[in-house]
Amino acid sequence: MLTHLFPATNLYAVSSRFGTPDDFKRLVDEAHGQGLLVFLEIVHSYSAADEMVGLGLFDGTNDCYFHTGKRGHHKHWGTRMFKYGDLDVLHFLLSNLNWWITEYQVDGFQFHSLSSMIYTHNGFASFTGDLEEYCNQYVDRDALLYLILANEILHALHPDIITIAEDATFYPGLCEPISQGGLGFDYCVNLSVSEMWSSFLENVPDHDWSMSKIVSTLMGNKNYADKMLMYAENHNQSISGGRSFAEILFGEIREGSPDKEKLLLRGCSLHKMIKLITMTIGGRAYLNFMGNEFGHPERVEFPMPSNNFSFSLANRRWDLLANEGLHLNLFSFDKDLMKLDENERILPRVLPSIHHVNDNSMVIAYIRGPLLFVFNFHPTDSYEGYRIGVEEAGEYQLVLNTDERKYGGQGLLKDDQYSRTTTSQRSDGLRNSLEVPLPSRTAQAYKLSRILRI
Known part of the structure; x- marks a missing residue:
């Protein structure tokens, strides 16, 4: 799964950091030749506030694509919010979806952070599951109509396309057919899983881990259990000031520490168990965030003022696999786990x-x-x-x-x-x-x- 950088400044461009448009086409062709599907994580839930290279002040006004006033700004991220009821905005976003398919032959989209666009509070509210929380004055009905239109048009023009919803609130009808009042997504991501593991690892003593909570979180919303995709660890755990699971588990182990071997064994054991149970207990797909397969020891951090525009963390340490030890051991387990699924067809089977x-x-x-x-x-x-x-x-x-x-x-x-x-x-x-x-x-x-x- 490929992703735009957050927040996106140009929805129609491949980032030159990774190569040219032709390079991306070759990547997609090579993936298809290997029997792989290519998905884009599409960011239509907000836009960069940048006025030099983004859509801010695109026509000299402040509301060409965005809401005016406070409504036009994300409450916590400083990004701009699209006005989905505007015809030109709909043309722009829907054309964007179709363009990536026709120009690059991608196989589907994961729609990023739907709660940011569905609710005027941008999803930063407590949800108990009460139906009223999904039908009150904080719901952006224009955003819902855009998502319905996007799914309807995509599946009509490209019957084999796959759409995935990333919504932490589990909006009712997310993966139900549009003809039955749903939003029409094929699958949704259970974001609660990676948040639970991160919380356990950082805040809960090992003796106090709740098996009941692990099972209930991994099984997710029962209405969507058959449409659920799982991450053990996603980008939220290793960017924006967060830490990767391996950084939490191994980052504070010091060379020469008398407890080094004991701490390494604990970290290695939990890393493997978390991946195994996340992949096999529920859902129809397992998503791996790059580097999680070998326990990448550091977070991802792009050059920014806070790190003096350093590229030191804007990479993945594939070189760690050249040496015997922890990371190669974790990678060996990951490969055998994938092999087990390939041989036994675990994910396509009925839920456990x-x-x-x-x-x-x-x-x-x-x-x-x-x-x-x-x-x-x-x-x-x-x-x-x-x-x-x-x-x-x-x-x-x-x-x-x-x-x-x-x-x-x-x-x-x-x-x-x-x-x-x-x-x-x-x-x-x-x-x-x-x-x-x-x-x-x-x-x-x-x-x-x-x-x-x-």
């Missing part, structure tokens, strides 16, 4: 049956397709034979183990522990059960390899 959530033992277990996933988030307690219910009697083979040495783990499980056979003891409301060894801060995926007929 989550049958075990224990806040005391800090264990979560669920079944998706032929795979049983088990997570032990407890920071200290390990379990030699933890009983988990399964419906199908038989032999289960361990196919992914976050604690393997090649992933930076301790390798506590022996070869003879990789195969487990069910017993007829009922557990978790299911007919059969497995006893599995669960070291602390580890996760496992088992596959039913042989069915026992009783």
Whole structure:
């Protein structure tokens, strides 16, 4: 997924920082040749306030494309807000969508920060889920009509196009067909997931992590569960003054510290477990923010006055993969996780049956397709034979183990522990059960390899 820089100054231009328009066309062609789809994160929810290269004072007035007065300015970001009820603005934005498809053959769009445009308070309000919050005087109906028009026109002109909504408020009908009163998006992003993980890592002691909250957040709004896309970590966690997960987990570990190995093991374990459960528990797609696959140690920061226009953080440290150690271990796990999805088709399957959530033992277990996933988030307690219910009697083979040495783990499980056979003891409301060894801060995926007929 490619993205405009925020906030965009020219919606019709590829940034020259990355090359020429022809370079971008070659990139799209190469991606399509590899069987990949290319999406743009399109920023139609606000615009740069820049009057030199942006749309500010474009015709010499202050309201050519934007609302006048306070309504024309984002309350917190200093950006300009489009007046979606203006015919010329609609022509400009709708043409922009069509242009990227016809000129560059992109496959779809993720519409950035819809809450900024849907509400006159720009989404900076508390939401309880009450329907009134989505229908009151703070809703910009012109913005809603623009989104409906955008989806209607895009899908009519380009039937295979995919549109994705990024809306933290889960506006009702976001992914419902327009004919049924919805906004017409194909999918939406569950932004709550990355915010939850970031909050846990920075603010909540490991012993106090709530398994119930993890499950409820990852499953998201039940109305959209089948249309949900997941990030473990997105750009909000590593730009705008934030920190990447790896920076939180590893950034304060000092060379020579007596607890260095212990802290590295904790960080490496949680990094892998967060990715595994986020990808496999819910939704139809898993999105990776660049560098998360190998635990990028620093945030992204573009040159700006606050850093004396430095480029030192405007990069990704791919060179870290040239050396043995933490980042290569995390990358190896990520590759095997992708391989597991490729082999078992996890994401296209029906959403999982989550049958075990224990806040005391800090264990979560669920079944998706032929795979049983088990997570032990407890920071200290390990379990030699933890009983988990399964419906199908038989032999289960361990196919992914976050604690393997090649992933930076301790390798506590022996070869003879990789195969487990069910017993007829009922557990978790299911007919059969497995006893599995669960070291602390580890996760496992088992596959039913042989069915026992009783």
